[in-house]
Amino acid sequence: MYIVNVEGAIFHGDKWLIIERSLKEEHAGGTLSFVGGKVEENEPSSEILERTVQREIGEEVGIEIKDQMKYVCSSSFISDDGCRVLNIVFLCEYRSGTPYSKSTDEVENVYWMSTEEILDHPNSPIWLKEYLVKANKLREEHYST
Numbered sequence: 844m845y846i847v848n849v850e851g852a853i854f855h856g857d858k859w860l861i862i863e864r865s866l867k868e869e870h871a872g873g874t875l876s877f878v879g880g881k882v883e884e885n886e887p888s889s890e891i892l893e894r895t896v897q898r899e900i901g902e903e904v905g906i907e908i909k910d911q912m913k914y915v916c917s918s919s920f921i922s923d924d925g926c927r928v929l930n931i932v933f934l935c936e937y938r939s940g941t942p943y944s945k946s947t948d949e950v951e952n953v954y955w956m957s958t959e960e961i962l963d964h965p966n967s968p969i970w971l972k973e974y975l976v977k978a979n980k981l982r983e984e985h986y987s988t
Contacts, residue, residue, distance in 0.1 A: 916932050
C-alpha cells in the first residue's frame with residue numbers, strides 16, 4: 844500500500860515558491876522542496892488531490908493559489924522511514940497572500956527563487972530538479988510570464 848503525497852509547483856512571474864524542509868521532518872529534512880503533503884483519510888470526494896494541494900499550501904505557507912492547476916508528473920519512492928510513497932506534482936499559479944513558515948515543524952524557510960537558482964542550489968535534491976524542469980516546461984507552454 845502507498846501513502847499518497849501531492850506537491851504544488853507554485854509560480855508567480857518567473858519565480859517558484861520553494862520551502863526549506865524542517866530538520867524535524869522524517870523525510871528529506873533540510874532540503875529544498877515544493878509545498879505539499881499527504882492525502883488524509885476523509886470521506887470520498889471529488890478532486891481530492893487538488894483539494895489536498897490547496898489545503899497543504901494554506902497550512903504550510905499561508906497563501907492561496909488559483910483554482911485551476913495542471914498535472915506535471917508522478918513518481919514513487921521509499922521514504923527514509925521505509926514507507927512506499929506515490930508522489931503527484933501539480934503546476935499551480937499564485938493567487939494571493941504573503942508566504943511564510945506557518946508550520947515550523949514542516950517548513951524552516953520560504954523563498955521565491957528562479958529556475959536557475961533552484962537548479963544550482965546545493966540543497967536541491969535531484970527529484971526536485973526533475974520536477975522543476977517538467978513544471979517549468981509546462982508553465983512555458985501554457986502561461987506567459
